[in-house]
Amino acid sequence: MGKKGILTVISGFSGAGKGTIMKELVKKYPYFLSVSATTRPPREGETDGEDYFFHTREEFERMIAAGELIEYAEYVGNYYGTPKAAVEKQLRDGKDVLLEIEMQGGMLVKEQFPDALLLFVAPPSAEILKARLNGRGTESVEEIEKRLQRASEEVTYMKSYDYIIVNNELEKAVEQVHSIIVNEHCRTGYCTELITMMESELTQFAKGD
Amino acid sequence: MGKKGILTVISGFSGAGKGTIMKELVKKYPYFLSVSATTRPPREGETDGEDYFFHTREEFERMIAAGELIEYAEYVGNYYGTPKAAVEKQLRDGKDVLLEIEMQGGMLVKEQFPDALLLFVAPPSAEILKARLNGRGTESVEEIEKRLQRASEEVTYMKSYDYIIVNNELEKAVEQVHSIIVNEHCRTGYCTELITMMESELTQFAKGD
Numbered sequence: 001m002g003k004k005g006i007l008t009v010i011s012g013f014s015g016a017g018k019g020t021i022m023k024e025l026v027k028k029y030p031y032f033l034s035v036s037a038t039t040r041p042p043r044e045g046e047t048d049g050e051d052y053f054f055h056t057r058e059e060f061e062r063m064i065a066a067g068e069l070i071e072y073a074e075y076v077g078n079y080y081g082t083p084k085a086a087v088e089k090q091l092r093d094g095k096d097v098l099l100e101i102e103m104q105g106g107m108l109v110k111e112q113f114p115d116a117l118l119l120f121v122a123p124p125s126a127e128i129l130k131a132r133l134n135g136r137g138t139e140s141v142e143e144i145e146k147r148l149q150r151a152s153e154e155v156t157y158m159k160s161y162d163y164i165i166v167n168n169e170l171e172k173a174v175e176q177v178h179s180i181i182v183n184e185h186c187r188t189g190y191c192t193e194l195i196t197m198m199e200s201e202l203t204q205f206a207k208g209d
Numbered sequence: 210m211g212k213k214g215i216l217t218v219i220s221g222f223s224g225a226g227k228g229t230i231m232k233e234l235v236k237k238y239p240y241f242l243s244v245s246a247t248t249r250p251p252r253e254g255e256t257d258g259e260d261y262f263f264h265t266r267e268e269f270e271r272m273i274a275a276g277e278l279i280e281y282a283e284y285v286g287n288y289y290g291t292p293k294a295a296v297e298k299q300l301r302d303g304k305d306v307l308l309e310i311e312m313q314g315g316m317l318v319k320e321q322f323p324d325a326l327l328l329f330v331a332p333p334s335a336e337i338l339k340a341r342l343n344g345r346g347t348e349s350v351e352e353i354e355k356r357l358q359r360a361s362e363e364v365t366y367m368k369s370y371d372y373i374i375v376n377n378e379l380e381k382a383v384e385q386v387h388s389i390i391v392n393e394h395c396r397t398g399y400c401t402e403l404i405t406m407m408e409s410e411l412t413q414f415a416k417g418d
Contacts, residue, residue, distance in 0.1 A: 122403065126410030152415035155408050163392070164400040176395065183372070183389050191373040194331065199364050201335030206361035 003193075005032075005091040006184050007113050009099045009106045010177070012121030013151040015133040017167040021121060022100050024174040032090040032097045037063065040078035043138065053083070071101065071108035076146060080105070096181055103157035110160075117184055119177060120161035124168050126151075212402075214241075214300040215393050216322050218308045218315045219386070221330030222360040224342040226376040230330060231309050233383040240390075241299040241306045246272065249287035252347060262292070280310065280317035285355060289314070305390055312366035319369075326393055328386060329370035333377050335360075 012018040026033045037053040039060050048054050055063070060079045063069055072081030082099060090097050099109065109116050123129040129151065133144045158164065163180055167173040184190065221227040235242045246262040248269050257263050264272070269288045272278055281290030291308060299306050308318065318325050332338040338360065342353045367373065372389055376382040393399065 120397075122407065126407055126414060130414065148411070148414045152411035155404070155411050158404045158407065159397055161397055163395045164397055164403060165395060166403070176392070179388050180392050180395070183385070183392055186372045186374060186385065186389070188329075188368055188370055188373055194373060194375070195364070195367045198331065198335055198367065202357070202361035202364050205335060205339065205357045 003094050003185070003190065005093065005095045005097055006181055006190070007087065007091055007097050007099065007109070007116040008177075008181055008184075009101060009109050009116055009118045010121060011101060011103050011106045011119070011157070011161070012165075012167075013123070013129055013154060014147045015129050015136065016121045016123050017132070017170065017173070018100055018121040020170060021165075021167065021173050021177060022098055024170065025098060025177060028174070029178055030095070032086075032095045034082055034087050034097055034099045036101065037069065037072075037081045037083055038078060040076075040080075055079075070112060071105040073102060073104045075102055076143075076150070082109070103154050103160075106157070107160060115189065117163075117181065118161040119163050119165055119180065120158050121165045121167050121173070122158070124166055212303050212394070212399065214302065214304045214306055215390055215399070216296065216300055216306050216308065216318070216325040217386075217390055217393075218310060218318050218325055218327045219330060220310060220312050220315045220328070220366070220370070221374075221376075222332070222338055222363060223356040224338050224345065225330045225332050226341070226379065226382070227309055227330040229379060230374075230376065230382050230386060231307055233379065234307060234386060237383070238387055239304070241295075241304045243291055243296050243306055243308045245310065246278070246281075246290045246292055247287060249285075249289075264288075279321060280314040282311060282313045284311055285352075285359070291318070312363050312369075315366070316369065324398065326372075326390065327370040328372050328374055328389065329367050330374045330376050330382070331367070333375055 010018050010022060022033060025031055035049065035053055037055055037060060039055055039057050042054055046052065057079065064072055068084055069081040070084045070087060072079055082101060082105065087097050106118055110118060123132065130148060133139065133147055165173050165176055219227050219231060231242060234240055244258065244262055246264055246269060248264055248266050251263055255261065266288065273281055277293060278290040279293045279296060281288055289311065291310060291314065296306050315327055319327060332341065339357060342348065342356055374382050374385055
């Protein structure tokens, strides 16, 4: 049996740069990026099946009812969710899977996948977060206010994550996330085969073989 | 208040190469290497206060009684222990501290320092461990047998460690240990200042400041 893949959840405030980090990670390393399902309309340049699976509310609610999502949540009036089957297959095949989801979803993933690695991408300060949201230019003033309000509620989830990645410099943040996942493969829980082999070999030596 | 240092315990079977890894780590990076106290006689080339603090049994037992050791254990007829005061001072000063100790000691450190990072250095196989012990040429045949017997007992501790470092190639093992410790600084528990700052800033924004 091969080694199991690692499921990494990446969350962070809207505007913290987690999407960009994810894109760089899959460009440089062989991660499987789980594509979310959503009912929010595509933004300019977004492709169905690549950025998101875009669905109507009716379709999305059918998927919920059929148990086809690991987690889902409603956020700023739209559904977001994680299709289950593809993630489970990749993990079984030994591939490391990345999930970009908001915090409520992250907590639900942790319940179902207790070995999941939970990473929280944070800006160096709240002031910088605000400036980044303004600079993006894709949202209205009210939308930005809404997102900051949301961030002030989401901040309580930070403590439930395993690691905080301060996104000060993109390249550094990308390498830090990668290095955390690489190291996770040395976690004792992922080395059970090695431990079992050592136990049996050393027991034989102790018997004088 | 500055950031707390990280206490890393490095254990492994005799002959797994943990001593060499430690030496490389302190040569390349600013770690504080805790020097153990022992009653075993110095090997050729070993310096008191550098490799170990060499003590008589009487002196060592006085230190135990005075509570001057974080942990101590008897191993192959000799005492080994970790002087407490120096380690605590370095951690307070924000320095990362490395402790090379055997597994019983590692468990005692974890009890007293629950945040300690426990790393287990393992050879790629038990066969290679045996070959390395033979190749070292500093021990008698009986001594090697004793160490392998001991390893077969110690193997049960592997599961209690946080990470397993397979020492296949020295340079790689050194970088892996270093990277695990660097990442540990991003653990949520070590980022409480950042979280508190975010909470207070975002709460102000939500109030419309």
